Structure formats: structure tokens, C-alpha cells
Amino acid sequence: MDVLIVGAGAMGTWFGDAVDAEVAFADVDPAAATAAANTVGGEAVPLEDDTTYDVVCIAVPLSHADGAIADHAPRADAAIVDVSGAMVDPLAAMARHAPDRERASLHPLFAPERAPGSIAVVREDAGPTIETLLAALKDRGNELVETTPQEHDEAMxxxxxxxxxxxxxxxxxxxxxxxxxxxxxxxxxxxxxxxxxxxxxxxxxxxxxxxxxxxxxxxxxxxxxxxxxxxxxxxxxxxxxxxxxxxxxx
Ligand SMILES: NC(=O)c1ccc[n+]([C@@H]2O[C@H](COP(=O)([O-])OP(=O)(O)OC[C@H]3O[C@@H](n4cnc5c(N)ncnc54)[C@H](O)[C@@H]3O)[C@@H](O)[C@H]2O)c1
Ligand SMILES: O=C(O)C(=O)C[C@]1(C(=O)O)C=C[C@@H](O)C=C1
Known part of the structure; x- marks a missing residue:
């Protein structure tokens, strides 16, 4: 499985390390993509590109999540996920821009330095690709907490x-x-x-x-x-x- 991680900061780097996949990092700051790739052994790739991947993971700041989903959803062959920490709006954006792809929102309820931990999960339209990703996160010692977008955002x-x-x-x-x-x-x-x-x-x-x-x-x-x-x-x-x-x- 190959995964494009959009946003190569703290959480993008954590995700790249936590999933069992070939990872590529894209970031508005190319140096961040290079640093993340060096840290987890992946590849830094340009942000403006149309190469596709099995999975696209959106790990940009919350206020940019919906825009990044719109821009990069077409690059997902099988699944799109986000780790932005809100669920209602990002899931709506994923449904709008990737209606025929597997979709899930994951909120790691911890800073990367305290991983592994609990991850709030909404599988909106999951399938084998997202199940494989989630199994890898579980294998790394994370606990998956099933929720709904509304319950999650209210709890936050x-x-x-x-x-x-x-x-x-x-x-x-x-x-x-x-x-x-x-x-x-x-x-x-x-x-x-x-x-x-x-x-x-x-x-x-x-x-x-x-x-x-x-x-x-x-x-x-x-x-x-x-x-x-x-x-x-x-x-x-x-x-x-x-x-x-x-x-x-x-
Ligand atoms: N830090 C945490 O403890 C934590 C935990 C769970 C979830 N989150 C969520 O993860 C997301 C990322 O947070 P972080 O801590 O990794 O932030 P960060 O600042 O470390 O990294 C964000 C990265 O995204 C890049 N970026 C910004 N806009 C972009 C765009 N439009 N396209 C591509 N790249 C872009 C930035 O250059 C930066 O490298 C946020 O939504 C945050 O709420 C953070
Ligand atoms: O520092 C920690 O371990 C955190 O829990 C960080 C924290 C939080 O305090 O809510 C910060 C942002 C994330 O979305 C998730 C968790």
C-alpha cells in the first residue's frame, strides 16, 4: 500500500511512522516534507502534482483541512482519511470530493510524543484499505474509539x-x-x-x-x-x- 501524507508536520510524521506502508510526504513547505521523509524513511514529493496513491491522508492545520481535502481527494485511488482533529466538516468535505472512495476521519487524542494512545475513529465509508490502515494503527498499540462525527465534535x-x-x-x-x-x-x-x-x-x-x-x-x-x-x-x-x-x- 502507498500513502500520500499532505502536511508533513508533527501529525503527518507520526502517521507516516505508524502505518505499515510506503509513504510520500507533500507540504507547502518542501523542507518539512523532506524532514518527515528522512525521519520515517519515506519520500518527499511536490504538493502540486497529480500522481495518485492508494491512500491520501490529510494532516494539515485544521483551518486548511477542507481546502486540502478538495485539492488532494482526486489523488486517492482507494481511500482518503484525515487526522485534523475535527470530524463533521472534514467528513462532509471528503464525501463531497471523494464520494466513491473509502473515507474515515481519525483523531489521535494525543500529541505524537505521547503515542501510542486512543484514536477516535469514524468509518464513514470504510472497506479493506481503511481496515488495513486501522489494523496497523492497532498493532502499534493504539486503541481505536468508535464514534460519530457529531459525538466527537461535541466532546471536543x-x-x-x-x-x-x-x-x-x-x-x-x-x-x-x-x-x-x-x-x-x-x-x-x-x-x-x-x-x-x-x-x-x-x-x-x-x-x-x-x-x-x-x-x-x-x-x-x-x-x-x-x-x-x-x-x-x-x-x-x-x-x-x-x-x-x-x-x-x-
Ligand atoms: N499536534 C498534536 O498534538 C495533534 C494531535 C492530533 C491532531 N492534530 C491535528 O493534526 C493536524 C496537523 O497538526 P500538526 O501538529 O501536525 O501541525 P504542524 O504545524 O506540525 O504541521 C502542519 C503541516 O502542514 C503544512 N501545511 C499547512 N497548510 C498546508 C496545505 N494547505 N497543504 C499542505 N501542507 C500544509 C505546514 O507547512 C506544516 O508542515 C491539525 O489539524 C491538528 O489539529 C494535532
Ligand atoms: O499533549 C497531548 O498529549 C495532548 O493530548 C494534545 C492534544 C490535547 O491536549 O487535546 C492537542 C491536540 C490534539 O488534537 C490532541 C491532543
Missing amino acids: KTVQSATHAAVLAFALSAEDVPEGFETPVYEELRALARQVTAGTPRVYADIQEAFDGAEAVADAARALAEADHDEFETLYAEAARKLREEADQE
Whole structure:
């Protein structure tokens, strides 16, 4: 199987390494394509070309995903997939531009440096090519989480948009404290903030643009900041109840 990966950044490189296939990388930045090809042992190819491949994988920034799907769908002989992290719009674009090809959207729910992990998967019109790709990802230790485009995009409001906003708001508002004062809770949150801020700012801004969750975090923070003693106790109890109910459902 040969795979064209459009977008040779962090996720394109991860995908090229994770699938068991001959891979070619194309990128608006030819140096990125060369670097990815050198890293995983594939080939760097021009972006503007009409060579076809068994599979086309779209791994460009979220805001460019639909355009890249439109441009490169005709280059897919058997299947087109994306790893852009949203599902409703990319799957609609794939259905529009590759209606007679296998199609799936995959969202690796981790940064490449923490692979393998869970991958949210929607098989819209899958067949043997996509099943082979998914089997390779499973063999590499990833867990496939079946979902729907709507369920996935709704969940990302909390899992990504709200989570990133809360962690970054902590990082922005935290003041230096003398060494030795770390509580277990503070230490964990600071470690999380360091993890989140080690990523690429544009990836996180694209997520905020795609999924709205930050406003709810701002509202909750404002309510906590303005609460008197009794109101704070009530909000604390409400948070505990929500988490207990969620745990009971697991
Ligand atoms: N980084 C993560 O943790 C992560 C995890 C899961 C999913 N994603 C998603 O993967 C996608 C890629 O993210 P990334 O972290 O690899 O970003 P990145 O910036 O590392 O790589 C993106 C690459 O795409 C190229 N590019 C931009 N527009 C292009 C176009 N129109 N055609 C061809 N190439 C183009 C850029 O030059 C760059 O090399 C995003 O949609 C992101 O949301 C990222
Ligand atoms: O740093 C990690 O491992 C992440 O989980 C990164 C993270 C996230 O925080 O939501 C960032 C973007 C991707 O779409 C998926 C995961």
C-alpha cells in the first residue's frame, strides 16, 4: 500500500511512522516534507502534482483541512482519511470530493510524543484499505474509539477547548511561588500547564476556533471568583456531584 501524507508536520510524521506502508510526504513547505521523509524513511514529493496513491491522508492545520481535502481527494485511488482533529466538516468535505472512495476521519487524542494512545475513529465509508490502515494503527498499540462525527465534535468542546482554556488560564494567572510550597494539586496542575504549553500555539488556537468551550470556563471562573462563602460551598458541592455522577456512569 502507498500513502500520500499532505502536511508533513508533527501529525503527518507520526502517521507516516505508524502505518505499515510506503509513504510520500507533500507540504507547502518542501523542507518539512523532506524532514518527515528522512525521519520515517519515506519520500518527499511536490504538493502540486497529480500522481495518485492508494491512500491520501490529510494532516494539515485544521483551518486548511477542507481546502486540502478538495485539492488532494482526486489523488486517492482507494481511500482518503484525515487526522485534523475535527470530524463533521472534514467528513462532509471528503464525501463531497471523494464520494466513491473509502473515507474515515481519525483523531489521535494525543500529541505524537505521547503515542501510542486512543484514536477516535469514524468509518464513514470504510472497506479493506481503511481496515488495513486501522489494523496497523492497532498493532502499534493504539486503541481505536468508535464514534460519530457529531459525538466527537461535541466532546471536543470539553476535552480540548475547555480543558486548554482552563489550563492556560491557570498558567497565565499563576504567580511565582517559592520552592517547597508545592501542594500535590498545584504540582499536578503546573505539570499539566507545562505539557500543554510545550505544543504549537497555532494548533491550540485552531482548536479554540473549531470548538467553543472557553466561554463556559470563563463563566465558571467568574462565578467562583464572585461567590461568597456559602455560594462557593454550593459551587464546590455541585462540581463534586457532577464528577461523582460521571464516575458512576463509567
Ligand atoms: N499536534 C498534536 O498534538 C495533534 C494531535 C492530533 C491532531 N492534530 C491535528 O493534526 C493536524 C496537523 O497538526 P500538526 O501538529 O501536525 O501541525 P504542524 O504545524 O506540525 O504541521 C502542519 C503541516 O502542514 C503544512 N501545511 C499547512 N497548510 C498546508 C496545505 N494547505 N497543504 C499542505 N501542507 C500544509 C505546514 O507547512 C506544516 O508542515 C491539525 O489539524 C491538528 O489539529 C494535532
Ligand atoms: O499533549 C497531548 O498529549 C495532548 O493530548 C494534545 C492534544 C490535547 O491536549 O487535546 C492537542 C491536540 C490534539 O488534537 C490532541 C491532543
